[in-house]
Amino acid sequence: MDYFLTDEQKMMIDLARKIAREKIKPVREHYDEKEEFPWPLVEEMAKADLCGVYIPQEYGGFGAGVMGLVLVIEELCKVDGGIALALAATALGTFPILIAANEEQKKKYLPEIAAGKKLAAFGLTEPEAGSDATAMRSHAKKEGDHYILNGTKCFITNAGEADVYTVFAKTNPDRGARGISCFILEKGMPGFEFGKKEKKMGIRASVTRELIFNNCKVPKENLIGKEGHGLIIAQGTLDASRPGVAAQALGIAAGALEEAVDYARTRVQYGQPIASFQGIQHMLADMATEVEAARCLIYQTAKMMDANPGKRTTKESAMSKLYASEVAVRVTTNAVQIFGGYGYIREYPVEKMMRDAKITTLYEGTSQIQKNEIALSLIKESAGKK
Amino acid sequence: MNVIVCIKQVPNTTNVQIDSTTGTLKREGVESIINPFDEYAIEEAVRIKERTNGKVTVLTMGPPQAESALREAIARGVDNAVLVSDRAFAGADTWATSYTIAQAIRTIAEYDLIICGKQATDGDTAQVGPGVAEMLDIPHVAYVKKIEEIKPNYMKVERMMEDGYDIIEMPLPALITVVKEINTPRLPSLRGMMNSKKAQILQLTAEKIKAEKDNIGLTGSPTQVMKVFSPPPRQGGMKIDGSPEEVAETLVSKLKGSQLV
Structure with a gap:
């Protein structure tokens, strides 16, 4: 789908994709297996100016807002949902400073975070x-x-x-x-x-x-x-950061979908590619539709946040995270299903995607907590009308 | 330290199609990229700039669409870009290309060092780098795998050989061509990409570089391509079966029969 992104946003996606495909993909199994912290890759992201995409330009960042962060995280997570977290969790830790810190504190901490020198x-x-x-x-x-x-x-x-x-x-x-x-x-x-x-x-x-x-x-x-x-700072932070988790979930799901389509086209059973079977086709169609719907919800939420700085977006942030994370679990599970027995083997990428996806329904508030937030917003909105 | 990097835009494939009538490369419909060996040249130049606070200028001779290769070089840290482009340059062989690039370099600027990739992946001649140096009458070293030291009017490099490497000292300005062992090229940065979008690219024509008409393009090329073809795939050899003793015996008798032993 065309989201009418700016040239600048397309550039960020392009760069994140290069890093994901050229630098992260060859080593993702290694870091998953060894449970090492991916410092060399953090350095790559820093050199590419990705660490500060969401930080305003006056503090050394790129000033691309939550939308910029979401686009970068999604693209990185298509290849690996864990390595990108060094950047995403840094954003989570930085939002309290962006939201509520004084000028002196911002000047002290943000430039080094934006430059990727500090996480x-x-x-x-x-x-x-x-x-x-x-x-x-x-x-x-x-x-x-x-x-x-x-x-x-x-x-x-x-x-x-x-x-x-x-x-x-x-x-x-x-x-x-x-x-x-x-x-x-x-x-x-x-x-x-x-x-x-x-x-x-x-x-x-x-x-x-x-x-x-x-x-x-x-x-x-x-x-x-x-x-x-x-607590108010924490709540504001989670409003700002949940689209980031949603983008992580979206990236993982989109990555799994791509793998599943590629596999279905090349895997031959009964003399034909399994992509020719309607059972597989319908699974892929559902996966693709849910991934696109999650993307729409996240991008719109991010744009809304960037257009209204300081305004609370609890409901929309929670909706993005709830939907994208549940989609990620479903899509990655079905990707493993399409791969069949091979999907369960660690040599193939989708079992890791399924493991990585699960966390997105848990941290920064479980799916159930997101529903509480959404329902509470609905009740408040309704009560406010009278 | 000011460095000029000469690059070439090439088709993104190792299996290049050749036009059987003209004997030149078919470029239509193939994605164009910076010649992979030139990426090492760009990276090395940017590293020298970062150490010595100079400027890096990237230069290419090619059709107008080669501008995209120049912009990508800017995204990777290069400061200025020059596109040497004119219909009159078309069909140039390595001699005419070397002449044209040398004229362009004379036109644009002062420099301490010129860096080229060791060869382009389409033509694979490895001649243009050294050719440019000869035209400019400056020292050159090909196949450099490491710059050990560089300072005003002096550099020390390691030249890759089949069995080890040579250490070579030379005065500047000079030209080197580099091999892939020299560095790991960086990816572009966001700021670099923003700069590359806005960058002004200097356009040079045959007239602007004061090129002699008889030295450029097809007419200025002493090499005449008679025929270009893909070599036939290698045929399978002879296989000798049997026990080790039998195999040895057959082999020796065949070698003797061919008077090779």
């Missing part, structure tokens, strides 16, 4: 606080010029490899949702350590670790926004 990570989830972020136990106590941070975050993408962390902790436990604040932490701060590395089903080129704060001294200049505004 970022987002620290919200805790062992006892997943969907229910207000149940978090991490707390930050103000002492003079500093906050003393204690607690543990888990399932943090890019942890240990990133230099910049946006972390949430309670500054006033009595105030519940209004008692959470957001801080910028840097790797190497005394009392800031990393816990065990998780072994995952998919996205194995991406690293997932715990963050451990042990009387970590955080300068008060590193508070983002005001004390107690943390």
